[in-house]
């Protein structure tokens with residue numbers, strides 16, 4: 248975060264109103280009244296009120312309706328009393344907005360009609376302008392007015408994770424086409440990641456300028472890479488995104504799954520907060536990430552299917568591992584699973600708040 252960025256400056260009203268929230272203080276590694284909590288995928292299928300308002304509306308269409316986005320983003324804030332809202336959208340929305348022919352298939356994920364594997368394919372990826380996503384600016388304006396002192400997190404997919412969907416044509420277990428391009432045509436790969444870094448940076452800027460108080464870069468599938476390949480072929484593009492939004496002074500969160508071996512490099516890429524999945528305890532993660540970063544995580548989302556006592560025991564383990572950290576944002580190690588009991592999430596927020604009240 249730029250050192251000279253205080254609560255005044257270029258900030259929107261919402262950014263000023265949320266500056267002293269527990270969530271933003273934890274991201275800045277300042278003392279907090281309680282450990283802040285939010286959940287990746289907190290808005291979505293675990294909530295009956297979500298299923299109700301989404302009835303008959305395809306996922307991508309719902310992302311383009313500002314009233315609906317506002318309602319869905321607010322649902323988990325109202326219900327669970329989480330410390331932050333995350334903008335309701337999907338990582339493929341900016342790609343759709345620049346004309347990539349793709350859809351989100353229920354139970355499958357993003358599916359791309361014509362995968363990107365050649366120079367000519369890459370040339371189809373044009374830059375994103377704010378006008379392409381005017382519904383995002385509109386929705387964030389409505390949302391931040393409703394949210395008051397609860398911060399709004401904007402987000403985008405990281406270049407590698409977006410590239411995986413674009414090159415594979417859909418979700419992939421082994422990322423074989425993506426890796427074939429990365430190893431087989433390093434220049435085309437570098438150009439693709441650079442283009443995606445531009446698009447992602449532009450999309451995050453729109454969200455911050457509209458009023459988001461923090462941003463998260465989701466590199467969900469980057470754990471598929473060895474550290475040397477990450478450093479050479481992916482980190483420059485992610486670092487470019489963090490650099491592009493550094494001057495706003497809003498916290499930048501960097502999240503991936505299966506990243507135990509990459510945590511040090513993910514810290515180096517430039518985020519202020521590093522998200523950790525459940526495979527590495529937070530004290531060990533802090534050693535790997537190095538000083539000067541807050542950490543976010545990292546309860547296994549599957550724990551929420553066990554007894555109330557087991558959830559509390561596993562939560563205590565996370566809090567104990569986080570006790571020595573300078574900044575801790577409590578979250579799950581990955582997104583809320585769709586069949587999670589929403590009451591278990593509400594209880595978890597309350598439990599973390601009570602246990603960490605100072």
Ligand SMILES: Cc1c2[nH]c(c1CCC(=O)O)Cc1[nH]c(c(CCC(=O)O)c1C)Cc1[nH]c(c(CCC(=O)O)c1C)Cc1[nH]c(c(C)c1CCC(=O)O)C2
Pocket residue numbers: 286287288289290291292306333334335336337338339351352353354355356357402418465467582
């Ligand atoms: C990899 C990824 C995607 N999308 C996203 C990621 C990164 C986060 C992660 O690692 O989980 C990011 C995302 N997608 C969605 C959000 C909403 C904000 C929130 O966290 O509450 C966020 C942050 C909504 C969504 N994105 C999607 C849904 C479900 C669609 C529906 O309800 O019909 C939601 C609520 C669809 C989607 N979109 C994607 C997948 C794998 C799926 C699931 C497909 C399925 O199982 O149906 C791609």
